[in-house]
Amino acid sequence: MAFRMSEQAYLVLLALAEEPRHGYGIVQAVTAMSDDRVRLGAGTLYGILDRLVEAGYTEASGEVVVDGRLRRYYRLNPDGMAALAAETARLTDLASLARRVLAARPSSRPALGSA
Template sequence: MQAPTFFILTALAAQPLHGYGIVQSVARLSDGEVNLRPGTLYGALDRLDQQGLIAVDREESVDGRLRRYYRLSDSGAAALADQADRLRRHAAAAGRQLALRPGTAGGAA
């Protein structure tokens, strides 16, 4: 799972959001490392919807423009949980290897 997808699903984990809300949430959650452009965002949202990982929650008209809200599906929540677990395992493996590095508290001198 690519970082933008991971953060889009993470942004939708707590509540449904519209496109701009997703962009803001992803920027905040990634500490500014992932900045989604509209074309990238809406392409990803279409793909995630087709994969069943998200769904349209509702649509509202705001100032004459349609605002679509997306929510995380049960399948999306499971995929996000699996990816979060995988990332934890990978980070732990990196930590163990770094601890073996010479000159560190856990490694040989």
């Protein structure tokens, strides 16, 4: 089954492209990158990480015990970097298409559904 790239998964990959991070570090990075628009709960985050590991895009890169709690670090691997680059290109193309369509729309034409 092909990996489905959600906005949340894309942001997790983007956070890991900067540096290896543990779960809470990923949550903080995603929140900051999205200007507080995307907030990941633990269940959502670890579900995404499990799918990213299964897809071969990320891997555990070590564990550290801090204050008696285990922190598992994840890193982006070359396949993950390629997937991130491909998704970024796809989103860029989609945004370019949207700009062209919106720019070509006459401002005097009523919007769909208007009377």
